């Protein structure tokens with residue numbers, strides 16, 4: 001199944017010129033920018049949705065995410081420093097042929113798309129998730145997520161927007177931070193402090209936000 005998907009990706013990537021020779025893309029930044037929208041819709045859109053509001057929770061929503069953060073992640077995939085089996089299977093290859101100019105243009109494209117609505121969850125779970133998000137858990141030494149990700153979880157350039165993100169994706173990232181497959185010191189500390197039920201509550205709360 002995975003190998004069929006990877007073959008499909010190779011075909012898509014070739015069709016959109018992502019598999020161009022190393023160095024070639026960097027020589028044509030203007031052409032890259034013109035192509036970025038086509039790539040965003042025609043290639044990235046097959047998984048992330050043409051406007052970045054993916055339906056399948058395996059694929060993170062990119063709509064309304066901050067351009068700087070998107071840029072850093074694409075460079076981390078390209079540099080093979082953001083690990084995790086899904087990142088390796090799906091995004092390392094995707095990002096490998098992208099020039100800096102194309103990465104900038106793709107990040108701008110998705111940052112300017114309108115984020116989709118949140119998804120409803122049970123009020124009791126939402127209340128628990130919101131309490132953790134807003135106040136942290138002092139007895140466990142957990143800081144409030146809001147301190148970094150903002151009161152409405154809209155983030156800022158250095159901290160990703162979490163509002164409306166798929167709960168399943170959020171849980172998977174927290175697990176990857178915890179195991180250091182996605183190696184980010186500050187989130188390793190945060191994820192290591194949360195119990196499974198608390199992670200689920202905060203992920204459901206975030207998914208519910210517009």
Ligand code: HEC
Pocket residue numbers: 009039040043044045046047048058059060061062070073074083084086087090091094106160172
């Ligand atoms: C075949 C499916 C697929 C395609 C096509 C694809 N992606 Fe992804 N993308 C993924 C998956 C899966 C992840 C989650 C990786 C993980 O769980 O660590 C991801 C993660 C990302 C992230 C990280 C988001 C975050 O919130 O940290 C960015 C940015 C991204 N992709 C951008 C792109 C761009 C730009 C393209 C087109 C050039 C693209 N993707 C094409 C599957 C895909």
Ligand code: HEC
Pocket residue numbers: 060072132133143144145146147148149158159160161162170173174184186187190202
């Ligand atoms: C001290 C600041 C800080 C705190 C507190 C914090 N975060 Fe983060 N978080 C970050 C930074 C910085 C990143 C971006 C990491 C990177 O560059 O890959 C991040 C990334 C994430 C991501 C990955 C998003 C994506 O699109 O892939 C999730 C999920 C997340 N944080 C959830 C939380 C939750 C839930 C809490 C509270 C329990 C929390 N964070 C508290 C700084 C923080």
